[in-house]
Amino acid sequence: MAEPVYVDGKHVPFREGQSILEVLRTAGVQLPDLCHDPRLGPQGTCRLCLVHVEGQPGLVAACATPAQPAMRVATDTEALRDYRRTVLELLLSELPPSRECPRCSTLGCCSLHAAAARFGAQEDRFPKLRFRQSSQDANPFIQRDYRWCIACYRCTRICGEWEMAGAIAPAGRGQGIHIRSFPTDRLLESPCTFCGQCIGTCPTGALTDRKAADQIGTGEVTRVRTICPYCGTGCGIHLIAQGGHLVGVEPDFSNPVNQGSLCVKGQFASWEFANSPDRLTTPLIRENGSFRQATWEEAYQLIATRLSEVRDTCGPDAIALWSSARATNEANYLMQKFARVVVGTNNIDNCART
Amino acid sequence: MSNSIGELEGADFLLVVGSNTTESHPVIALRIKKAARQGARLVVVDPRRIELTRLAHRWLQLRLGTDIALFNAMAHVIIREGLYNAAFVREQTGSFDTLRKHLERYTPEYAAEATGIPPDAIVRSAREYAVASRAAIVYTLGVTEHSCGTHNVQALANLALLCGNFGKPSAGVNPLRGQNNVQGAGDVGCIPTELPGYQKVDDPAVRRKFEAAWGRPLPSRRGITKTTALDEVLKGRLRAVYIMGENTVVSDAHASRTQAALERLDFLVVQDIFMTETAQLAHVVLPAASYAEVDGTFTNTERRVQRVRKAVDPPGEAKPDWLILCELATRMGYHMAYSHPSEVWNEVARLAPIVGGISYARLEKEGGLQWPCPTQEHPGTPCLHADGLASRRGHFAPVDHVPPAETPDESYPLFLTTGRRRSTYHTGTMTGRASGFHLLVPHEWVEVNPQDAATLGLRDEEEVYVASRRGRVKARVKVTDRSPDGVVFMSFHFPESTRTNLLTSDAYDFVTETPEFKVCAVRLEKVKRGRRPRG
Known part of the structure; x- marks a missing residue:
């Protein structure tokens, strides 16, 4: 093991090739890192993870600087706090008033405004600049309000380098830089796969889930960590609920399977169906060719009677049970137990063959 | 999977077979893309021009249902050129001599005849697979949903066994399962x-x-x-x-x-x-x-x-x-x-x-x-067989190429192969209720190669009947070179308008009893509009 890095005077072990930012994570030091997404390489544009390294002139970006043995890093000096607050105040001067942030006002605080609050950045320290323009794109999935864009390029990089869709790119230069899709600024006409990863990575309210924004009302929002119900990848998601209804989904960045990535189904199709008015809500029994509502007790009694009849007259192997690759392990386990113990047959299968 | 999703990004060679990964497993595809960006060689085996073929170093466009001929020929080359992992074969496998004899006739030229892939591409792919230090095989239903599905898998496993690709990080044989559980x-x-x-x-x-x-x-x-x-x-x-x-x-x-x-x-x-x-x-x-x-x-x-x-x-x-x-x-x-x-x-x-x-x-x-995770102290097993196959040697399976149960003829001149699309799922009960999704995939398409469309006089978005010996459904034509000449593609996501599985075959794999969703024979018929016949 190499000689450790010293973070604010404490020893922190590290591996060759790790950035200072990664070493700080190990040490439990969380710096604001608005342009950083661990799935991509360092970007180094937001200048918020700057730290002081002994023996180096000026400040260095922790995300873009490799850690070295015996490096002495200071992360929390008065000068650094002042510096970060000023950078954040400059960023706020580029954006509309914080209280209007499309993310903070719906799903909860965005990374930018969280950092601003943490470092006590003042909204009006600098005069407001002219804002970037919101996109007129009316696609039903991704709300693109670039008035909130800080030009960190996480969205264009996640789209180009990670998803490799290349649907969006920066255009213009300097303060006039803006993000657009090609060939038109409508994502539905671009190579966009609507994976929603640009929303997941965006540190501000510039990119938000339009479906969730449309659903969300007032009241407390809860997040439940669970697993996407679609394919066998098993991506981690947070289901977002409000007032007993699902209103949206966010990727689970802590799940090693997807590391915060999702696809169009996980991001945009994994909760509406559960709210659907088409859901079955009572047991139904067929009578004279049509269904009537029944109580659970009636349904259970009918099933118990009919299955017992078939078993007693034709034997248990005249009954088959088909379980579900969509249901939980616990439900599947009980289904096969039911088949083998209650019915007495090994005619238990699941939809693995379709 | 013998290995883990995250390990795929560490592979230096990826053989992706019968898996439209970017559409069916988009998040796993991210790891394949990352591996390719980092310099791994990516060889895609698929009859269709799926998205991954654009990223691939080589696309082996085989004829539908000829996988075994291809994999046997790759194994043939690896044995003939002495590129296999002799120590692994000796210590951890069985029936090598049977396999070697069995594969004698599977020359790249023989396989080229069956698969339509040039012999040179087969030889190069075999060599690259064999010399890679971490070669992963990734496959999905394009391998298993055939009447020879089990044999397809065994032919792939032969490759992995020959080159000692079990028990090694970022290697192995990795089926991607289609449903959450x-x-x-x-x-x-x-x-x-x-x-x-x-x-x-x-x-x-x-x-x-x-x-x-x-x-x-x-x-x-x-x-x-x-x-x-x-x-x-x-x-x-x-x-x-x-x-x-x-x-x-x-x-x-x-x-x-x-x-x-x-x-x-x-x-x-x-x-x-x-x-x-x-x-x-x-x-x-x-x-x-x-x-x-x-x-x-x-x-x-x-x-x-x-x-x-x-x-x-x-x-x-x-x-x-x-x-x-x-x-x-x-x-x-x-x-x-x-x-x-x-x-x-x-x-x-x-x-x-x-x-x-x-x-x-x-x-x-x-x-x-x-899993396996047998005890409370066990950390779980990202990579299977890390302790070797020794106790249960991996036996080579000599398998032969057999054509699909149903092949095109005069009455049903086209192959139909079925699969998934990224933004719709299975029978549509869930994605069909997600708002906005009709803008992504509005209805079922039958994807037809431009040459076939020209021969049949079909236009983009024209409604046609797709008919097999078992049934007939309506769908709209999508003229695209994603489908090879002679093959049409459909999903089964729109049951209300297009019950694609009315067409698919009764044939199934005799071991797993998985139906042959990937191959049947169909014809396309123009839908006659409500005009009265003249005269």
């Missing part, structure tokens, strides 16, 4: 021949163990699969079926036969979250809770058991599947009661050694765990 459903015993944890029902010692735990004698006769069950219904031997959470009449091959079989049953119970096409045939329909309304676990394609957590209450009187089964069992005279799904899981862990060390408490603290 298809791995788990098998793991916990929803298989006619296996009790939980892949313990054989015909092993008396295994049965005694489960009988002691469950307090009832267990049937010793192997059960039948869903595929065979349909025959048994039509023969009058199977009388009642209980289906939990599956839209069988839409998702299964040869849908009209499936439907006829279910309609003939004396009694059908369907437990689901929607009134699906299958539920409509039931005598009793039970309303189930969805994944968002239950606690439990799913097991993903890399054998990772992960916690599913309840976010909201089920609607109306709907109940969790596990609770319904408990209440019904109790009414049928077997007391089945658990206070929470965690108690059910504890029973699984007690009885199935592969997950013996996994508990809800650990999942809460450590996140998902990959």
